[in-house]
Structure formats: C-alpha cells, structure tokens
C-alpha cells in the first residue's frame with residue numbers, strides 16, 4: 001500500500017495552512033497514495049493562546065476538518081490529520097490537540113486527543129507548557145481500517161513507551177506519530193525514539209512532521225525539526241523527508257509486521273516480575 005507523509009511549516013493563519021496542506025494532499029493523491037498523513041497541529045502554530053482563541057473552532061465548525069473530509073471522499077483516500085487544535089468541549093478557554101482518521105468515504109472513523117502534554121524546560125531559554133493551552137486526552141485509540149489496524153498517538157506521546165505497547169498488544173500494525181518536535185530535542189532524540197517504538201512493537205511507524213520556522217514574535221521564534229519518517233517494523237528508517245515542506249510517498253507492506261514479530265517475539269512473550277522494592 002502506498003502511503004504519503006505531508007511535511008508542513010504551519011503558521012498562525014489556519015486558512016493559509018489549509019491551502020498549503022490541500023496542495024500537498026493533491027500531490028499525494030497524484031503519486032498514488034491511499035493513506036495520507038499530516039503533522040501535529042496542521043491547522044495552526046501560534047505564539048499565544050489569545051491568537052488560538054481568535055482563529056480556532058470547535059470540531060464541528062472546523063473548516064480544515066471539513067475540507068479534508070471532502071478531499072478524502074472526492075479522491076477516495078484515507079487521511080490522518082495528525083492533529084488539529086480545536087476548542088475543547090470539556091474546558092472553556094482551552095483546546096484539544098486532536099488527531100482525526102478519515103476514511104475513503106470522507107467519514108471520521110477515529111479521533112484521538114493527545115494524552116501527554118509537553119511541559120518541559122529544555123534550557124534557560126526554551127520552555128514549553130502545552131497543558132496551559134491544551135486539555136489532555138485520557139483514552140488510547142485503535143482504528144480498524146481496511147488497510148490495517150492503526151494505533152493513534154501525537155508527538156510527545158512518543159516518550160511514553162507503554163502507550164505504544166498497549167496499542168500493539170491490542171493489535172496495532174501501524175503506529176502514527178504526527179509531530180511538531182522541537183529542533184533541539186529532535187536533533188537529540190527523534191530518530192532514536194521512533195526506531196525504538198517500531199522495534200519493540202514490531203509495527204510500522206508513520207511520523208509526519210512540522211518543519212522550519214513557524215513564527216517570530218517579540219524576539220522569540222518557534223522552530224521545529226522536520227524529518228518526517230517511515231520506520232519499518234524491523235526498525236529501519238525507510239524514509240526521511242529532511243527539512244523542506246513537501247510530500248513523501250512510500251510503499252509499505254504489512255506482511256513485514258508478522259515477519260518482524262516472528263523473528264523477535266518480545267511483544268507476545270511474558271514479562272512478569274516483582275519489584276523493584
């Protein structure tokens with residue numbers, strides 16, 4: 001099956017981001033992809049919560065989601081919108097960082113709210129408090145599609161291996177990790193984390209990423225790492241999209257999942273022990 005990763009440099013302007021994303025989705029359709037994936041917060045990367053409150057919507061009114069559903073139906077392709085920032089139904093003034101899986105009929109068949117919030121202090125000049133803006137999700141999500149079983153996740157989730165173990169044990173053959181990884185942590189950890197999740201679960205990793213400079217504001221800038229990846233269930237990096245925005249098409253073969261799992265069966269071997277005390 002041919003898959004396509006869309007790599008974006010989303011800005012604070014959702015309409016501009018939609019136009020850019022739509023052009024790449026069309027390009028992916030033209031290369032024959034049947035499953036097209038876009039990065040985390042495809043619709044908007046902005047400096048302040050106030051901006052997000054101005055420009056983002058509840059999911060039922062979100063123009064980005066509506067357009068991607070139409071594109072999926074028109075071109076008969078499945079689309080994973082890595083995530084959209086959408087207004088939270090649960091907490092007023094906050095957002096959900098929500099992944100949407102759309103089938104070839106244009107129907108949303110799975111939704112996942114990012115569970116692990118990126119609240120970190122990487123250095124004296126680089127901090128993130130995702131939980132100040134986004135309300136975390138509480139449920140792992142698996143989607144059974146006609147091209148395989150997909151386990152959903154977003155970005156910082158990748159540092160919590162038990163989520164992927166739970167998804168793989170429940171049947172996931174493809175693990176999606178759309179991201180907007182920081183440039184500093186991306187350089188240090190991105191490839192290693194994604195390869196590890198592929199290897200320990202014997203699953204394909206599809207990781208479409210944000211890349212480049214998203215905005216500059218009051219002398220502060222937001223840069224992401226890029227390098228959208230496809231990793232095989234054996235842990236090989238099959239595709240690395242580098243740092244330019246664009247589309248990468250690649251053939252995957254789900255037969256590789258059972259092959260990898262039969263060579264090393266760690267996913268199904270018992271791992272029961274006591275302690276540590």
Ligand SMILES: O=C(O)CNC(=O)[C@H](CS)NC(=O)CCC(=O)C(=O)O
Nearest residue numbers: 041118128130155156180181182185
């Ligand atoms: O804030 C937004 O606009 C959307 N959310 C994100 O971009 C999130 C939170 S800031 N980014 C990550 O989780 C990066 C994780 C990462 O870089 C790591 O684990 O090292």
